[in-house]
Amino acid sequence: MTTKFLKVTASAMALSLTVAGAASAQDDPIKVGATVYGLNAEFMQLWANAAENHPAVLDGTVELTVFDGRYDALVQQDQFETMITQGFDAIVFVPMDIEAGATAVQLAHDEDIPVVGSNARVNSDLLTAYVGSNDVEAGYLEAKAVLDKMNCEGDVVIIEGPIGQSGEIQRGEGNEQALAECEGVEVLERQTANWSRAEAQSLMENWLTSHGSDIKGVIAQNDEMALGAIEAIKAAGMDVADFAIAGVDGVTDALNAVKRGEMDSILQDATGQAQGAIDVAIKAVMPDYEPQSPLWDDYPELYWADGGESLYQVPWTPVTMDNVDQLLSERQ
Template sequence: MNFKRLIIGALILILSVTLLIGCGKGSDKVVNNTKSTANKKKVVGVMMADISAQFQAHMADAMKAEAKKYENEIEFVFVDGKFDSNIQLAQAENFISQKVDAIIFIPGDKEGSKPIVDRIVQAGIPLIGVNTKVAEMEKLTTYVGSDTVKSGEILMQAIADMLGGKGNIVEIQGWYGHEPQIERHKGIQNVLSKYPNIKVLAENTGKWTRAEGMAVMENWLKSDLKDKINAVVAHNDEMAIGALKAIEDAGMLDKIIVGGIDAEPEALNLLKQGKLKVTVFQDAIGQGKAAIECAVKAVKGEKLEKEYMIPYELVKQQYADQYLARYEIK
């Protein structure tokens, strides 16, 4: 009887040790999984409207430089929407399926942004709008940008002053339907309403590009408008530079004022030379850095203001070098 009890006791002891070892292994797995989750980087998707646009290229450079400060904890994934809402919708859905922790979004089209914003918001992902407004701003977590209407007003007022309040202008607009095109045109119209002696002879889209801006200007210079144009009002510097090239080729640089928006480095150099007469500074570096800062705060669950606005600035020829220095990313 004692021998049987000894055998039973030994079996119980072996079984107890086995269970303890099994529980120990399970505990190790839980600890390891927790450690793995804690060390996993957060991910932020960055949806650019079109990285080939010079202003956005500068902004992307600033974003990437700022993102390096957080490379040990957050991964930033950049994608190019090529000004196509369908491409951007697919990119948004891809980020949603990957369960990213936040998304930075520059829409290629204001109306086309609606389903993109809805999908991201429905997925519960913080959404930081940058540079270009979406159709339903209230759905954004926050917005980083500038007052686009103001940029049109600043540009048109400067040109109106150069014209002495009278003359004929042509307007080269951005992509029709794109938020900056709508807002800058509105700002230009706001100023023109005060100057009945300034006439708009023609307007067309230059699709934000230098080549298209040049083509539009060449067509006007081949028409009966050639000797009537006193100034070109372009929605961005790229189109202004294209128009400037067409005017220079036609030998009319001393007869037509050209102005643009963004104060990109090449435009600033042309301003120094006296070829471009005016530009309006939009802070690409400031917007890019602020977008990353907001995304980091969103990922960390920190409070954000509803918007962060960076003012536009009129650039005069004598200050061109000071604005060129602002493109140095620190």
């Protein structure tokens, strides 16, 4: 998986990621739209860049447009309406809100446009399929990494994702499963930082003022927020080594922080999720299509099943000292 960062501007509502067709390109490419909850942070940039580099996009079979949802469910609904009006053939949906996103899916369903979920869940049974990872498992793994380092002793804080997004709900459930295994650990504080490094830094600064060295562990529901907590600890003149810290996603700065021994992380495969979702979306429009994403070879346990499954669960990869250099090399 070689990925390059996708540069976006704050004013960009949509990025046209159409690549000129080669000799194999169709005269009328399949129009696929992808609306993602927001493109400010690295993980969704990796996801969008992977979508751009799907083989069917590169050879002109698919004309792909990625819409920046700007962290607003209503903006994403407007983007669905735009795609419906403009006659898109299929939609890939990374929703901001697990409940509000269902209205957008209904709009597309009413116009017989298949919708494939990816990365974040929406509470709708009208999706063609979902291609993502098990966030309950991620929440458990990250919390367990923190609690194991603490030997199940001491107090923790939890930095949550946006309230109402599936990652916050399901990773929170996994956090609680791990905490239930450590009866002596108390949660001092829990609050959302909206997947934001800056918000998490501010939150952690306040908590350090209130609780100081009583905080022994930081369970952050994504890497950006874990990195914000680390910045707050350093700014306070405290030693990061005195804290057990973990996040989720495997973004580049987190991989480097793992390498420095500052935190734990679990890699979420943005490339696999994005390209797998596009494979399923194409199959919904082109019945004879065979998948072109490397996803299906990368994870032998993940069966294509002729694109007919409702759930494709991409495995997590815990980041370790043994694999971190390889993971970083794939970001070159």
